[in-house]
Amino acid sequence: MIDPNLLLQHNAELLEVEKGHIIFDYGSKAQFYFQVKSGEVKMNNINRDGKEFIQGIFYAGQSFGEPPLFADVAYPAGAEAITDAEIFRLPKDDFFELLKTHPQVHLKISEALASRLYYKAIMASEISSQEPEHRIIRLLDYTKKHIQNLEEHEILEVNLTRQQIADLTGLRVETVIRACKALEKKGEIEIKNRKIFR
Known part of the structure; x- marks a missing residue:
């Protein structure tokens, strides 16, 4: 997604997280851009009966949790490491500065979000009917x-x-x-x- 060197130049830190580690909780405020360097991460919701619904699984090179950054809202799902993982974490203000100064990266992020939106629309239709x-x-x-x-x-x-x-x-x-x-x-x-x- 975003070149790791570019992330590091804009104040990203590389986190090492263990399998099962909660990266952020449902309802918490979005303050960072996250990108997987290695390992796997899932975004999920748990209903009252304890059943999990996975919103998406993210792999090396993929980002997750961006929509709330743009909308300035809380996370609609939690994020958890499925495996041991390395994750870039970039503060929100630095992320927006990176997008302003690198329009080609902004376009890549927009394409990724559009693809996920398409997937959500398809799966919502599938699940209901x-x-x-x-x-x-x-x-x-x-x-x-x-x-x-x-x-x-x-x-x-x-x-x-x-x-x-x-x-x-x-x-x-x-x-x-x-x-x-x-x-x-x-x-x-x-x-x-x-x-x-x-």
Whole structure:
């Protein structure tokens, strides 16, 4: 996303966080731009019944939690390290100064936000009206094209657990397992050694 050297030039610090560490909580005020250097981070909500809904999973080179910076609102979800991770943290004022002085970076951020907005719109429609198999295929195809940047003919090795697929699609794990078996029978995915390929 943003060149690490540019981040460091604008006062970013590199944090080392352990798996399970909470980076920010739901409802806290947005004060920093975050970008993953290594590891994985999820943004999630937990409902009253304790069920998790994952808003997104972010990998090396990706940023997370920017919309509240622009809107000057609290975080609508929390962020947690899924693995041990290194994360750049840049204060809000320094982030906006960087964007003002580097318009090409501003454009990249806008493109990333637009892509996430598109994904949210697609998944909101899927969750409200589509069958589990359809939801899973849409998630995998989005991951293939927009996260892994693979061509249609290339094979995606899905690095999400069944639980993460469930949390990203609003399904139960058991439903994901059944739907994946049905998708494999239809030739939509392949399952080898418990790994999903699309």
